[in-house]
Amino acid sequence: MTHDDQPSGVLEHARVVFFDFDGPVCDVFARLPASEVAKQLTALLSIQHETAGAEAAETDDRIAHETDAAIGQAVEQALTAAEVEAVAVAGPPTPGAVESLQAARSSGRAVVVVSNNSADYVQRFMELHGLGKYVARTIGRPSGEPHLMKPNPYPLISAAEQVHVDVTLSTLIGDSLTDIQAAHAAGATVIGYANKPHKAALFAEAGADAITDAMQDIADALAA
Incomplete structure (x- = not known):
């Protein structure tokens, strides 16, 4: 853990959990740089x-x-x-990602993947690893409208509407500054996944509600 605020406190009132894909769920280009x-x-x-x-x-x-x-x-x-x-060559899910998706679903919260990657890619990966059953919706890159990608709050607002939950009752798990910015713009809370050492300070400066360097912390918080 790398921040004073715990994920459990941030997630306590969340009715929907948004997962960014590249980072929190998998490393998209781990084997295709x-x-x-x-x-x-x-x-x-x-x-x-x-x-x-x-x-x-x-x-x-x-x-x-x-x-x-x-x-x-x-x-x-x-x-x-x-x-x-x-x-086709992607590695396994991020350590702790499967447990986090399972815990979010088991807790009764809606689970949505909100990504700047294509929805087709995300869905193929989820199917390949048997993760689709935990996810209510997949929101990918808006085709032909790149200006609506995160940090624009549009993907989060759209995702919340699709699961019939006020976006302010959601928490985003993301590993980039654009995730922090999109969540703030939408009125959602956000937990920064600092999968690289320098990110913790960046996320703290950007005002992330909590920061962690392990997805397992998310799983534990959701299961608590």
């Missing part, structure tokens, strides 16, 4: 739009948010193809 995928997408973007390609090379975002619609669609399709390729 994200850096290589990013280089391929940047090269594709550069061929079609030199300026946008240069900008993409300087950012961690996997999709350029401010390009011509047709170009953006081509890049998105390439990213989805890379994700589908990655699922």
Whole structure:
């Protein structure tokens, strides 16, 4: 545990638990390096739009948010193809992820995966590992509307509406600053999963309601 506030206190009043996918549930590009995928997408973007390609090379975002619609669609399709390729070689779920999904479902809470990855990729991984039975909904990257991805609160608000719960009664488990920002914008609580040492300080500065470096802490809190 890496923060004064415990996940159990944050989750106590949550009626729905949102799980970001890449990190809290699995490492999407563990065996198909994200850096290589990013280089391929940047090269594709550069061929079609030199300026946008240069900008993409300087950012961690996997999709350029401010390009011509047709170009953006081509890049998105390439990213989805890379994700589908990655699922075939993906490793096991993040340690503690299965237990967390099980505990959330067993507690009577709604469980929704809310990801900036494609819903197709997420669903394939969940099916491959027998995790679909724990999840009520899967909210993936809005096709053709990258501006609605996290940190935009839209995915969380949409997910809450689909399970008929006020978004302010939800908690998001995420491993990026965009997760923290999206949760705050939606009025939800958020637990930062600091799966890399430097993230704990970033999440604390961003105002995460709780921070942990182990998904098993989430499972224990939900089972308590």
